[in-house]
Amino acid sequence: MKTAAVAPALNLGRPVTGLLLSLSDAIAAVLLALDLIVVIGSVLARSWFDAPVEWSDDVARGLMVGSSFFGAASAVARSENPGVEFFAAMLPASLRRRFDAAAAVLVVVIAAYVSFNAFKLGWITTGQTTGSGLPLEWTFLPMAGGALFMTVFAAEIALRRPSRELLEAVAVLALVWGTFMVWSIFAPDTLPQVGLLMALGFVVALLGGLPIGFSIALAALVYIWLDEYLPGVIFAQQMARGIDNFVLLAIPFFILVGYLMEANGMSVRLIELLQRLVGRMRGGLNVVMVLSMVLFSGISGSKMADVAAVGSVLIPAARRSKQEPGQAVALLAASAVMAETIPPCINLIILGFVANLSIGGLFMAGLIPSALMAVALVGVSILFGTKAAIAADIIPDGSLRRMWVGAIVSFGLIAMIFIGFKSGFATATEISAFAALYAIVVGAAVFGELSWRALARSFVHAATRSGLVLFIVAAAQALAWVLTLQQVPHALGDLMVEMSRSSGTWLFMLLSIAILIIMGSVLEGAAALIIFGPLLVPVASQLGIDPLHFGVVLVISMGIGLFAPPLGLGLYGACLIGHVPIERTVRPIMGYLGLIFVCLLLITFIPALSTGLPRLLGY
Incomplete structure (x- = not known):
């Protein structure tokens, strides 16, 4: 990329x-x-x-x-x-x-x-x-x-x-x-x-x-x-x-958590455990890939960091098991779209910041929609998958006890994030800071694999990756300010409100989905949300649409565009990680994205899927 x-x-x-x-x-x-x-x-x-x-x-x-x-x-x-x-x-x-x-x-x-x-x-x-x-x-x-x-x-x-x-x-x-x-x-x-x-x-x-x-x-x-x-x-x-803004500091910290997990061995152990548990079932390797993205997205906020961590282990395993690498990369990319609303996703943090929405509320609103998409991808993987011809090629050797220890340590990190948000003990940024400290201290103490050199390298990689994201955020903020001077938000809001009054809110929702899919494919996800989030969220509220529900719809739509061929930058990144030409992924990714889009329509027109959990928890 x-x-x-x-x-x-x-x-x-x-x-x-x-x-x-x-x-x-x-x-x-x-x-x-x-x-x-x-x-x-x-x-x-x-x-x-x-x-x-x-x-x-x-x-x-x-x-x-x-x-x-x-x-x-x-x-x-x-x-x-x-x-x-x-x-x-x-x-x-x-x-x-x-x-x-x-x-x-x-x-x-x-x-x-x-x-x-x-x-x-x-x-x-x-x-x-x-x-x-x-x-x-x-x-x-x-x-x-x-x-x-x-x-x-x-x-x-x-x-x-x-x-x-x-x-x-x-x-x-x-x-x-x-x-x-x-x-x-x-x-x-x-x-x-x-x-x-x-x-x-x-x-x-x-x-x-x-x-x-x-x-x-x-x-x-x-x-x-x-x-x-x-x-x-x-x-x-x-x-x-x-x-x-203090809220955005959660981005480099959560990215740092992802690199630290890779450096201290937590990532590999978690994936290996999933391979041992479900790798032998029908479509097992694909199921492992989806579940791995679910778990990693609950730890590291960076989608490309998640794709790199999971893909670097499972794409070679797919090759060894004689699976088509293009198919595996396509599923990896679709799983990244599914994981866009699993906290602590960076794009949820950015949308909450620019649209003045509760980040904790957005995190809770995204859980059931992501579960729906994960179940759909797992179901397709099992239904159309085959049992691995050579199980030894995808089932790792090693101590099962060692893998469980790694998984328990990783789940401790996930628990810290969710308990921190629910208890109100700390903000998103503060929770991300303690998650990074946990990954350094506990991960190093349990596994003993985090050397000083690896620690320094993790900080360098996290600073570079977050610099990439935040430079785009900074540029997008400057552009959003210019658009405000030109009264583009006001004009767009009036236009969409008028259209919705004559045709209903369903048209507004479909237009918003189309805008974010298109913009998500030509812009990096953060930029699309920074420019269009503040434009569309107030209009949605004016039309009586729950802002948390609408925010989840926007983030999923942006994710589809980010990984959609031929322009989706996320798909190019997944192909680079999997060492697969993009041409070999186009056909399978369109099938997976079609399934995700059907799920998106269900989420869009059944608001309770995204509003039920936040209301239950008091957001």
Whole structure:
């Protein structure tokens, strides 16, 4: 799931490049570790000593912003930014190289613009303080530093391209910009509407291979660049605002939990136990895959981390048992869609944040819908599956007692998450911090496999992966702010309310599903929810639709789009993990997604499936 626009990754053999990337990794990981210490220390001080730490939230948010941008910089260096390659791959080779060169230049320009304005914003806010009295520039200067590293990495990658292609790309982009400047000076009344230019820039950039986060940022920047009254620092401020929230800190912590489980052996033991228990039954390996995704999604909030953990073990097992790998990858992707509403899913956290919904309520609302989809996938796996021809190829050796110990430790982590939410002892972020601490201390003590090197690597990977997600969240927040300025939410709300009044709420629900499936396929899931969640949830409430029920419908719809061919980025990621060409997964994934879609319709038109449990628990 890498964009050709910035591939291949940096030449890490160069001393300066390697040193800067190591420094970026270290800064991102250290900031994440400090964040973990601050949050855990704050909860313990409040609970044990009745001494709330007033500055902890401000410090935690500032550390997260810095860690996110340095992590995103490391992701740029390694060419890990997700993007749509389907259309660019269809272009002739010479034209594709020119698009790639132009995209590489745009990455440099956007990163540099963010860095410059974040530094400027830090200078402007010098002397100002947060609510707890901390310097306000502490939030913006680490962001600026991370964006500066990002700029250096992107520039080094761009400069490795043939100079002729690079000069052509710069010339074309300068020509486009110059044309609009001349047009705006001599015939401003004939310029297309800025909304149309934003949409055109976004579509061309996205389909041309520009990474999703940068495509979203470009759409917002088109508006800011063409509006003579908006300063550039507004863009940096809105990006920081998009992730400067204590709730979103749960994202890097839950991602960290997933990497720690892999490092300390909890993941493998849990999957091995499932293989021993149900691997010999009809369709057993497929059942194991679905159940593994159910359990892992209740521990790690990152879908791609779950897919990687389960796929790295079970796809090779599918090959050994002579099962079609494309079929196995397709089921893995469909299971990830099913797991979108199993807490602590990152997308539920993001939707709760942007739409002002109870995250605990969303977590409870998603349980029965995910159970329905899991039962459907397990049923199909058993009904159409065959008994493994060579059970020894998929049934792992080893002590069953050892596997049960690993499973019990993992279930302890799941229990901590659910009990924490139900008891109200801590927020989602605080629970995620203690889940990470549990994975470090208990996992290492029980299994003894978590070395210092593996621990450091887990923090680096978590910081990079969360940086990828949160950079997209930041860019999407900037775009959502621009859309609000253009009164798009108001216009869309009025349109959909009017349509629903004449045709009923069922039309609104179906239109919302269609929008999220389409947008989920061309955008990373978080971006689709950030842009459309705040637009659609208020309209749903106005129409009398329960917001928790509607939120679950949106997240499942987005998940279908995320893993739907030919554009779904999640499907590309699953194919990369399973080492299977996407062409071999298209037919089986369409069948599985069709089954998930039927379940989605049941969930949509039987609200009790998602509202029953939250009401029972008092949400």
